Amino acid sequence: MIAIHPLVGIGEIRPGDDLSAILTAALAASDLLPVRDDDVLVVTQKIVSKAEGRSVDLADVAPDAEAERIAAITRKDPRLVALVLAEASAVLRAVPNVLITRNRHGHVMANSGIDRSNIGPGDTDRALLLPLDPDSSADALRDAVGCPVVISDSFGRPWRYGVTGVAIGASGLPSLVDRRGELDRDGRRLEVTQIGLADMIATAAALATGEGAESVPAVLIRGAAWPRGSSPAAALVRPLDEDLFQ
């Protein structure tokens, strides 16, 4: 049995908060200590970003000509677009109401993952950027908490409606499980040979974190099995020129 435990008692996170200490206290309050070898702590991007001070006051943003141009096409706030472009390594699609980018770490998503909802009371003109280096953030949390860590976000996908979970940071487990060369129980080579484990963990956690009013910002998944090894969420990023679907 695999158990997905929502962590209780995590309040509003502010810049500079010691997230490791807060999560350790939440694990204790949720009766989940000591952590075990088959635990993964899944932390939503939002609280990592908040603790790392990645909230930006839009009043401080001066959009340049390119941001104004993309904002006119997408009908978005030029200040938000300026932030999206600063976080992006490429713009994949810009049409009315849609701005899809590849961010500096290679993840493809809407608006470079920048979120304007749920940032904090009264902050109507603030935007929250993704953590600067989510794999390193996961490493630091793992060192402090003592079990593998995934930093999760919710992305849309091509061809299907609705967001699902993705891992933007991971530490202590193989984000990508590579089974090339293994055989199935009838001795045939496996056709499915690579498994997006960290994305699957992030998605399973999202069943408990939810979105909006009843939001839970971290969960512990206990009892999942995975092969030995460790690879960061960066291992999940497929280079654009290798994409099978385009």
Place this chain on the structure above:
Amino acid sequence: MIAIHPLVGIGEIRPGDDLSAILTAALAASDLLPVRDDDVLVVTQKIVSKAEGRSVDLADVAPDAEAERIAAITRKDPRLVALVLAEASAVLRAVPNVLITRNRHGHVMANSGIDRSNIGPGDTDRALLLPLDPDSSADALRDAVGCPVVISDSFGRPWRYGVTGVAIGASGLPSLVDRRGELDRDGRRLEVTQIGLADMIATAAALATGEGAESVPAVLIRGAAWPRGSSPAAALVRPLDEDLFQ
């Protein structure tokens, strides 16, 4: 807490097997009866296809000229390609070792979801097609078992390595959760407004089902929460001309 329970005692499934009876017996053997309102039974595509007799002997397939042409491009078995094309409504990409199609239900995946691994001992020249109408298959299982049902598969995704779970059939829960118009706890309109619930359920289940030798063909997820309503997996399919990412 959300629990993902692998179901024990499901043997090799053969054409014509009464899958509802087999799954009910497996739920009983796993000490999970009676089913509850917060249960979802997740059944992998493979056993649904097997029970529905969707296994094809490749010796019986006569590839036509188009199948031979695509087989030459993709370097795949022309008989397999003929089956892939018969299941497809469109070919999205055909290059060496890659054949991405949209199937008759709109799902985009490799090889129209046709699998050659793990079909059964000695069946080296057989292929297993997806169920003919997975949403209807889910309806029938739900009627018999008494709780919501998701029929799961594993698909690759653009831009990211590794497969994750997807729902190709669903009954008794909202496959797509639409939260447009709802507000977050600070009163702002939610930016993430549609959630791919059935795909998330399928992915969470895949943490327990695995692939290959230790394969578990069905799981019960207990304790997840979702809004009222019911929509089939077909609700997750975004028409090609609406795609945000292309």
